[in-house]
Amino acid sequence: MYDCLIIGxxxxxxxxxxxxxxxxxxxxxxxxxxxxxxxxxTAEIExxxxxxxxxxxxxxxxxxxxxxxxxxxxxxxxxxxxxxNGKTKTVVTSDNRYETKTILIATGTVPRMLGVxxxxxxxxxxxxWCAICDGPLYKEKNIAVIGGGNSAVEEAYYLSTLANHVTVxxxxxxxxxxxxxxxxxxxxxxxxxxxxxxxxEFVGSLGxxxxxxxxxxxxxxxxxxxxxxxxYIGLIPVTKMFKSLGILxxxxxxxxxxxxxxxxxxxxxxxxxxxxxxxxxxxxTADGAIAVQNIxxxxxxxx
Numbered sequence: 001m002y003d004c005l006i007i008g009x010x011x012x013x014x015x016x017x018x019x020x021x022x023x024x025x026x027x028x029x030x031x032x033x034x035x036x037x038x039x040x041x042t043a044e045i046e047x048x049x050x051x052x053x054x055x056x057x058x059x060x061x062x063x064x065x066x067x068x069x070x071x072x073x074x075x076x077x078x079x080x081x082x083x084x085n086g087k088t089k090t091v092v093t094s095d096n097r098y099e100t101k102t103i104l105i106a107t108g109t110v111p112r113m114l115g116v117x118x119x120x121x122x123x124x125x126x127x128x129w130c131a132i133c134d135g136p137l138y139k140e141k142n143i144a145v146i147g148g149g150n151s152a153v154e155e156a157y158y159l160s161t162l163a164n165h166v167t168v169x170x171x172x173x174x175x176x177x178x179x180x181x182x183x184x185x186x187x188x189x190x191x192x193x194x195x196x197x198x199x200x201e202f203v204g205s206l207g208x209x210x211x212x213x214x215x216x217x218x219x220x221x222x223x224x225x226x227x228x229x230x231x232y233i234g235l236i237p238v239t240k241m242f243k244s245l246g247i248l249x250x251x252x253x254x255x256x257x258x259x260x261x262x263x264x265x266x267x268x269x270x271x272x273x274x275x276x277x278x279x280x281x282x283x284x285t286a287d288g289a290i291a292v293q294n295i296x297x298x299x300x301x302x303x
Contacts, residue, residue, distance in 0.1 A: 002026050002100040004295055005091050007079050010037025011281050012271025013106035014063045015288030017072040023296055032078035036060025037108040041130035043158040048281050081241050084264055101302055102295050105254055105269040109235035118202040126209025127229045131155035140164045141227040152232035153177035153185050160188040167224055169194045237273050249275050260291035
């Protein structure tokens, strides 16, 4: 019987694991892929206190190494269901079942897809959701970035240092990223913008992406020849395994209070998976720390 099982090894989950282990809880963290969550796919992080500039992958590795140095158990299995037994909970993976007194959900989010013609055909074969992973493949080539928020703008600038030309496609009249990010991107001389436009089709043959067909607000279409596309159009919470618990809003985000408690006793949630205002590394780590402090209080009365 575990005191706490943490589902997800992003910044929130790993921070919670560290705090729980330091509090002498019997704790384990589940991760189905590489530890780090979305920061693994971030080229540079400049706003995490103590690090003026660091790649997301490096920060994720430092966090994971910290968990391992203090002995946090990490279970590399995919969680497919959580069962509320009342006082105890059962975590079901594809291979095993685990019993615990409390659950901390920290599954984060995954990138949203456009859902347009040929997108699935070119997924990871011309279409990417990770600039740091795949950007070097397009050195001195022409690429497009879809989106206008912080992720899109920041990664467009990173890609502009590699590619011959970057076309930013935004479905609104302006970019919606922070002013600093927009100002930095504006300095790049090889970036052009297509506002009030949307991608309606990915074009290519024999598994080779050749371009994107876009349409503006006047229904005028234009074919832009590109070698690669990077999509940054929002996020989807990873919560399908928690539907039976009744803790999700209409968009699939977890509803938790300021103590990271859900409406199910013994089930807590932290990080980007929560319905919240700001999704940043610093807020995720803070959520993880807050959650464990309240898990400790809950466990004091568990017996």
